[in-house]
Amino acid sequence: MPDNADxxxxxxxxxxxxxxxxxxxxxxxxxxxLYHKNTLRNHLxxxxxxxxxLLCSQSLNAAEEILGVQVGGFLSQGYLISTxxxxxxxxxxxxxxxxxxxxxxxxxxGANWRIGAQVFGQKLGKYGNDKVTVDWAIVDYxxxxxxxxxxxxxxIPRGLYNESLxxxxxxxxxxxPQTFYDARxxxxxNAFNGGMFYGTFDLKSMGSLDYKAYFxxxxxxxxxxxxxxxxxxxxxxxSYDLGMDYTYGGQLFWSTPLSGLRIGLSLSDFHNLYGSQLxxxxxxxxxxxxxxxxxxxxxxxxxxxFYEDWMFALEAGKEVAFAGVSVVNMPGxxxxxxxxxxxxxxxxxxxxxxxxxxxxxLEVGAYAGAIEGVAPSPSAIKYxxxxxxxxxLSFRFDITSHLIFKIEGHYVDGTSMLFNLPDWPQPDFAxxxxxxxxxxxxxxHF
Numbered sequence: 270m271p272d273n274a275d276x277x278x279x280x281x282x283x284x285x286x287x288x289x290x291x292x293x294x295x296x297x298x299x300x301x302x303l304y305h306k307n308t309l310r311n312h313l314x315x316x317x318x319x320x321x322x323l324l325c326s327q328s329l330n331a332a333e334e335i336l337g338v339q340v341g342g343f344l345s346q347g348y349l350i351s352t353x354x355x356x357x358x359x360x361x362x363x364x365x366x367x368x369x370x371x372x373x374x375x376x377x378x379g380a381n382w383r384i385g386a387q388v389f390g391q392k393l394g395k396y397g398n399d400k401v402t403v404d405w406a407i408v409d410y411x412x413x414x415x416x417x418x419x420x421x422x423x424x425i426p427r428g429l430y431n432e433s434l435x436x437x438x439x440x441x442x443x444x445x446p447q448t449f450y451d452a453r454x455x456x457x458x459n460a461f462n463g464g465m466f467y468g469t470f471d472l473k474s475m476g477s478l479d480y481k482a483y484f485x486x487x488x489x490x491x492x493x494x495x496x497x498x499x500x501x502x503x504x505x506x507x508s509y510d511l512g513m514d515y516t517y518g519g520q521l522f523w524s525t526p527l528s529g530l531r532i533g534l535s536l537s538d539f540h541n542l543y544g545s546q547l548x549x550x551x552x553x554x555x556x557x558x559x560x561x562x563x564x565x566x567x568x569x570x571x572x573x574x575f576y577e578d579w580m581f582a583l584e585a586g587k588e589v590a591f592a593g594v595s596v597v598n599m600p601g602x603x604x605x606x607x608x609x610x611x612x613x614x615x616x617x618x619x620x621x622x623x624x625x626x627x628x629x630x631l632e633v634g635a636y637a638g639a640i641e642g643v644a645p646s647p648s649a650i651k652y653x654x655x656x657x658x659x660x661x662l663s664f665r666f667d668i669t670s671h672l673i674f675k676i677e678g679h680y681v682d683g684t685s686m687l688f689n690l691p692d693w694p695q696p697d698f699a700x701x702x703x704x705x706x707x708x709x710x711x712x713x714h715f
Contacts, residue, residue: 333715342372343435343714347443351706354687355695357452358394360706366392367710371404371435383409389435393452395693396495405460414471420464426481426520427535428569428584431458441634441665443677443708446620447686448638448659449569449584453495461485461516476526482519487539489513500544500560502688506553508544515540522571529575539565548596559597559606562614565590569618578626582636590614616642624663632665640685653702657683676709 333340347367351360358364368391375385389404391397405424411417424432428449433439444452451458463485470478489496489511501507517540522533542565548556569586591613597606617640624634638659649655663677684700 338374338376340372340374341715342370343437343712344368344370345437345710345712347708347710349706349708351704353701353704354684355693356687356706360394364394366394367708368392368399369435373404381411383407383411385409387435391455396453396455396493398493400493413468415468417467418464419467422460422462423465423483423485424460425458425518425537426465426483427458427518427537427567428586429533429571429573429582434459437673437675437710437712438714441624441632441663441675442622442636442661443663443675443710444661446584446622446636446638446659446661448618448620448640448657449586451495451686453688454499456490456494457487457496457499461487463516474526476524479522479524480519482517484515484517486515487513497544498688498690501546502690504546504558504691505549506547506691508546509557510545511543513539513542527574531573533569533571535567535569535571537567542590545597552596556596556598559595560592561595562590562592565614580622580624580634582620582622584618584620586618588614588616588618588642614642616640630667632667634661634663634665636661642685649697651702652697652700653683654685654697654700655683657681657685659686671715672711672713674709674711677707679706679708681706 345368346365348363348365349356349358349360349367350363353361355361358366369389370391371387371389373385373387375383377383384407386406387404388401390399390401392399403422405422407419407421407423409417409419426432430440430445430450434445434450434455444450461483463483465481465483467479467481470480472478491497491507491509491511494511497508497511500511516538518535518537520533520535522531524531539562542562544560546558546560547553548558565588567586567588569584572583574581591611593611595606618638619640620636620638622634622636624632626632636659638661639657641656658681660680661677663675666674668674681704682702684697684702687695687700689695689697
């Protein structure tokens with residue numbers, strides 16, 4: 270599926286009924302004042318989202334095409350709460366800082382040209398801050414069914430759902446399996462700046478084969494950035510410089526002769542990915558730490574099967590990287606670099622999902638997601654820092670044709686997906702290895 274404009278067009282023409290525990294607690298207590306300070310604003314945002322959906326759901330039925338431009342959009346407000354650890358937001362206290370909104374438009378010219386774009390805003394805990402950005406923007410020329418070119422800010426083809434993250438109407442889940450679709454890393458996983466080749470080959474009785482190949486760059490922010498938090502987790506300072514030389518990858522999907530079954534393989538590679546951080550004491554201010562990953566490669570195998578009112582999905586992946594750590598700008602006659610060490614990174618991911626449409630207003634889904642990798646230290650294993658097993662149960666209610674409500678519960682064994690940050694400490698020994706979290710979301714879409 271090329272991008273959200275393609276998905277929105279399909280949606281409009283389909284029926285979708287088918288550094289100890291005490292310190293950590295003190296920090297949370299301190300931020301509780303901010304939580305109460307922002308409670309009224311958060312409730313107001315939630316109320317506005319709900320009211321907008323209820324008022325607009327009856328008035329935008331005919332607003333999906335304007336002067337030949339296909340228009341779509343969404344507005345959602347959610348709530349997160351967890352029993353122990355903070356995940357995605359200040360969830361152990363309960364948080365309304367969980368909302369997304371966007372508007373996309375696309376237009377075709379003749380049989381070959383298409384342009385499209387989406388603006389997007391979000392608030393996910395400390396990320397987004399309701400800043401509206403260009404989410405994707407493309408120019409597309411399709412020579413024929415077998416070959417097309419797309420350029421601009423292009424959605425990254427990865428797994429089953431990376432190109433359709435915003436299409437709440439296509440699934441019952443509040444959160445897709447976070448082992449593959451980490452909501453905090455949208456600024457890294459969502460889109461790249463560059464170009465893509467794509468096409469479809471008709472295999473006659475053997476179905477069809479879709480391919481995509483891309484090359485480009487991802488500009489990584491150092492503020493309001495989930496990627497920076499990912500790099501900085503467990504360190505004493507945030508990265509002040511992040512970047513890469515380039516990224517490339519591709520995807521193959523085979524629509525098999527068995528109706529409803531498709532199987533795919535995705536590859537993503539990030540070349541010379543790096544991050545620079547202030548060195549810890551006693552070198553703070555006179556040196557920095559440079560983390561360099563020559564090649565960071567991700568593989569995802571995907572399979573999805575639709576049968577009547579059922580959907581089954583399987584994804585299995587692996588991430589491999591070799592990181593070198595150096596201390597730079599040491600005191601002396603000039604800048605110098607001293608190798609400090611290296612680490613091999615290898616994570617394995619798996620998710621199994623199933624859902625069923627019960628009737629016109631109810632859909633039920635469940636999934637199990639797993640990620641396993643190297644723990645930060647041997648002692649951290651007993652706190653679950655080397656794995657995360659996430660079991661979710663979801664319910665979706667179609668209130669109107671434009672308004673849906675979802676509620677979801679998670680049991681989690683392991684803590685490897687939690688961040689331990691300089692301004693939000695969650696050290697391994699302060700985490701609860703087994704915990705629950707709940708998520709709900711009201712979404713208006715057109």
